[in-house]
Amino acid sequence: MRLARIVKSNSHVEYVAQVDRPGEVDVAPEPGDYAFGTFVAVPRPAGDSAVGVVFDATLVNPEFGALGPRLTTSTELQTLAPDQLPETATLIGVLLLGSRSAAGEVTQGVVAHALSVGDAVHRLDDAEFEAFHGSDDGLRAAYLPLLLAHGHPLTSELALAITQRLVEAFPAHAGAVAVLRDSIAWRTRIEAAG
Amino acid sequence: MSGAAPVGTTKGPGETPHTYTLVAPDADDQLKIGEFVAYDARVDGELRSVLGRIDARRPLKLYPDAFMADPHVPPSRVAGLIGFDHATPELYEFDVAVLGYFDDALGFVNPRVAPRAGRPVYLVPDDDLAHALSRIPHGRPGAAHVGSLLTRARDRVPITLDVNEFASTHLAIIAGTGAGKSYLAGVIVEELMQPSVGAAVVIVDPHGEYGTLEEIANHPGFRGNGYRARTLVVRPEQIKIRRDLLHPSDIYQLVGSTHGLSGPQREVLRLALRAVGIDRGRRWTYRQLTEAVNDVELSGGPRSADDEGGDYALVKRALMWRLNATLGRQDGIFDDYEHTSLQELIRPGQCTVVQLNEVPREEQQVIAATLLRRSFDGRVGTAKGRIGSGEEQHLPAPVFTLIEEAHHFAPAGEEVPTTNLLKQILAEGRKFGFAVGLISQRPGKLDQDVLSQCMTQCILRVVNPGDQQAIAGAVESAGRELLAELPALSKGQAIVAGAAVNTTVLCRVRPRLTPHGGESPDVVDAWRRARSQLPPVDRSLEAADPESARTPEERLFGSIQ
Numbered sequence: 001m002r003l004a005r006i007v008k009s010n011s012h013v014e015y016v017a018q019v020d021r022p023g024e025v026d027v028a029p030e031p032g033d034y035a036f037g038t039f040v041a042v043p044r045p046a047g048d049s050a051v052g053v054v055f056d057a058t059l060v061n062p063e064f065g066a067l068g069p070r071l072t073t074s075t076e077l078q079t080l081a082p083d084q085l086p087e088t089a090t091l092i093g094v095l096l097l098g099s100r101s102a103a104g105e106v107t108q109g110v111v112a113h114a115l116s117v118g119d120a121v122h123r124l125d126d127a128e129f130e131a132f133h134g135s136d137d138g139l140r141a142a143y144l145p146l147l148l149a150h151g152h153p154l155t156s157e158l159a160l161a162i163t164q165r166l167v168e169a170f171p172a173h174a175g176a177v178a179v180l181r182d183s184i185a186w187r188t189r190i191e192a193a194g
Numbered sequence: 195m196s197g198a199a200p201v202g203t204t205k206g207p208g209e210t211p212h213t214y215t216l217v218a219p220d221a222d223d224q225l226k227i228g229e230f231v232a233y234d235a236r237v238d239g240e241l242r243s244v245l246g247r248i249d250a251r252r253p254l255k256l257y258p259d260a261f262m263a264d265p266h267v268p269p270s271r272v273a274g275l276i277g278f279d280h281a282t283p284e285l286y287e288f289d290v291a292v293l294g295y296f297d298d299a300l301g302f303v304n305p306r307v308a309p310r311a312g313r314p315v316y317l318v319p320d321d322d323l324a325h326a327l328s329r330i331p332h333g334r335p336g337a338a339h340v341g342s343l344l345t346r347a348r349d350r351v352p353i354t355l356d357v358n359e360f361a362s363t364h365l366a367i368i369a370g371t372g373a374g375k376s377y378l379a380g381v382i383v384e385e386l387m388q389p390s391v392g393a394a395v396v397i398v399d400p401h402g403e404y405g406t407l408e409e410i411a412n413h414p415g416f417r418g419n420g421y422r423a424r425t426l427v428v429r430p431e432q433i434k435i436r437r438d439l440l441h442p443s444d445i446y447q448l449v450g451s452t453h454g455l456s457g458p459q460r461e462v463l464r465l466a467l468r469a470v471g472i473d474r475g476r477r478w479t480y481r482q483l484t485e486a487v488n489d490v491e492l493s494g495g496p497r498s499a500d501d502e503g504g505d506y507a508l509v510k511r512a513l514m515w516r517l518n519a520t521l522g523r524q525d526g527i528f529d530d531y532e533h534t535s536l537q538e539l540i541r542p543g544q545c546t547v548v549q550l551n552e553v554p555r556e557e558q559q560v561i562a563a564t565l566l567r568r569s570f571d572g573r574v575g576t577a578k579g580r581i582g583s584g585e586e587q588h589l590p591a592p593v594f595t596l597i598e599e600a601h602h603f604a605p606a607g608e609e610v611p612t613t614n615l616l617k618q619i620l621a622e623g624r625k626f627g628f629a630v631g632l633i634s635q636r637p638g639k640l641d642q643d644v645l646s647q648c649m650t651q652c653i654l655r656v657v658n659p660g661d662q663q664a665i666a667g668a669v670e671s672a673g674r675e676l677l678a679e680l681p682a683l684s685k686g687q688a689i690v691a692g693a694a695v696n697t698t699v700l701c702r703v704r705p706r707l708t709p710h711g712g713e714s715p716d717v718v719d720a721w722r723r724a725r726s727q728l729p730p731v732d733r734s735l736e737a738a739d740p741e742s743a744r745t746p747e748e749r750l751f752g753s754i755q
Contacts, residue, residue, distance in 0.1 A: 108277065142277025175267045176275050183260035 003029045004121040017121045019090040037161035039124040047102035050111045055158050056093030097143035108142040139173040156188035200314035207308035212292045214308045221282035228700035229345040230318045237305045242295035250289035296326040320350045329356040338385035344700035353701045355694040360650040361594045362624045365631035369654030374686045376403045378703050389418035392543040397596045398562050402551035406711035424544040430553050436533035438478045444560045444611045448520045458509040465490045479530040542591040563611035573628045592627030600632035601639040620647035638664040650692035655683040
């Protein structure tokens with residue numbers, strides 16, 4: 001399912017995407033589709049995809065603060081000028097965690113190639129999420145150190161959300177993931193508060 | 195110098211001038227405390243393999259504690275989950291004491307410069323190590339094979355003691371109870387009785403633990419080229435010591451052992467001994483001594499108020515009571531005429547076990563003192579030509595005497611008949627071929643001068659901190675770092691240090707050829723056997739006796755109404 005398009009980058013691994021609005025695509029995504037911790041893929045012309053996770057969301061509203069006198073109300077404006085699109089937007093932050101080749105081979109960690117403005121952002125379904133984390137050893141989340149080192153205030157919570165989802169998706173490896181999750185939780189919640 | 199694969203890298207100088215630090219992952223757990231490693235260095239223009247011994251090990255890089263939260267999940271699994279797949283993630287730093295390169299003529303020669311950082315370090319190959327550690331190679335005459343290097347697989351690196359060295363500059367075997375000291379002593383005696391050595395060995399055995407060495411005489415390992423080792427186990431009832439061969443100090447010690455000697459009693463005894471001619475080497479009998487006691491005349495001095503008989507009659511009576519209870523006992527080991535021959539006890543190729551169990555400690559000390567004094571005098575006299583071949587004290591060959599429970603014979607802070615004698619032997623014995631091996635489980639209670647003069651030390655597990663401190667104070671050659679291993683040693687593992695080896699080593703004691711006699715008794719089995727020999731309980735009597743129906747508590751405290 002398509003969610004958004006890349007509009008900006010803050011670094012080699014951190015991108016900003018604008019969520020598709022009604023009228024721009026056949027089926028516009030609901031807020032639940034691009035929730036915090038949602039895994040996404042950004043296909044590239046070569047056939048491979050960058051894989052990332054939604055770690056932030058920002059609302060853009062040009063009318064915020066425009067409190068001066070107006071000739072018409074916004075409801076009248078839709079009647080008088082129906083082709084004028086609303087200028088509000090939802091921006092999501094996407095942190096790249098790895099890549100997936102056209103053959104389905106997964107690489108976790110820093111992605112070699114940068115994305116381009118306009119690249120479409122798709123949501124990964126559960127099967128794709130599991131395929132991205134599956135390995136010969138059963139489970140791999142080698143991007144977690146990169147994620148935790150990112151420095152965004154929400155990355156620890158993001159890591160906790162991801163590890164919790166991994167516990168549920170990979171019950172056979174729940175023990176190892178739980179150790180990691182509990183370690184992160186202790187550091188980010190207990191030690192941070194202590 | 196070595197084609198061995200490197201196991202680590204030198205980091206730099208250590209805290210002391212003769213140590214360096216080594217960094218290694220040690221994935222195979224090869225770099226144990228006491229292990230020997232080497233690096234190649236150019237010394238005086240020649241490439242040398244510089245050996246060192248690992249004394250300490252510290253982790254540099256370990257998994258976070260939090261990774262060990264679940265005992266079912268190894269930390270490596272958690273690390274692998276986040277992409278850390280290194281087979282050897284841990285890293286350790288080791289303190290290595292530099293021994294130096296080994297020179298056949300000079301032994302270890304310290305290059306006196308720490309290795310540069312980044313030098314590859316390898317494990318010293320077994321053969322090189324066997325050559326460097328032991329002064330005499332295993333199998334050569336004069337090499338006492340006591341075991342193998344603990345840090346290598348069993349028998350890969352044999353450890354031998356130089357018999358010439360410890361049989362002249364003395365030996366100490368120190369261990370806590372049950373750590374295997376009498377077992378190791380048995381191994382050393384076995385080596386001394388090999389055809390290539392054929393020593394004259396005497397064992398002072400206060401607990402009767404060494405009787406099993408009798409098997410040496412029947413074991414094929416102790417025969418060859420016309421030689422056959424002999425063993426003589428002398429039991430308490432077989433020991434006889436002629437009274438007139440005792441030293442006055444032995445007699446004072448023995449007579450005063452039960453209730454002490456008062457000043458007047460001691461004086462009467464001194465005069466009586468002088469009267470029988472003890473200071474002139476005259477022969478005397480017990481009866482002559484008692485008569486001399488009665489005949490002693492004292493002039494002046496304190497006299498008891500109730501000394502009605504005069505001449506210190508009470509003093510003499512008390513002294514006689516003490517003499518009769520010790521020196522004059524008819525069933526004792528002291529005799530007017532019989533004396534166990536020194537030449538019968540001490541012969542090359544013979545191991546004599548003098549069993550002193552069931553003998554009071556004071557008598558043990560006097561027996562040991564008499565035996566040591568006469569044999570030492572015999573060796574000195576023979577060496578100086580004063581004692582001829584026909585005389586009883588003629589001892590033409592060096593003597594090695596093992597003394598079990600040595601802290602009873604040279605206790606710290608107390609003087610017993612053997613103390614000064616042992617000090618004299620330790621100081622002068624080397625010149626005359628007379629050496630002792632002291633065995634003790636309480637080094638803290640052993641005279642420190644005595645312990646420190648034993649130039650070869652075999653130290654087994656010691657847990658008592660006071661004893662550890664005593665060892666550290668007296669044994670200079672064993673590094674303090676290795677001595678820290680003492681409580682961690684297992685049964686049959688020993689630190690061997692001193693003059694009979696080229697450097698301090700951790701040794702796994704070899705199995706005995708003869709049975710071991712000092713094993714802990716099976717108490718439970720003894721109880722079971724004793725129960726089975728009790729007469730059956732008559733249950734009909736129990737039924738008739740209402741008392742028997744009550745519990746032991748009820749019999750003691752009565753029934754609660």
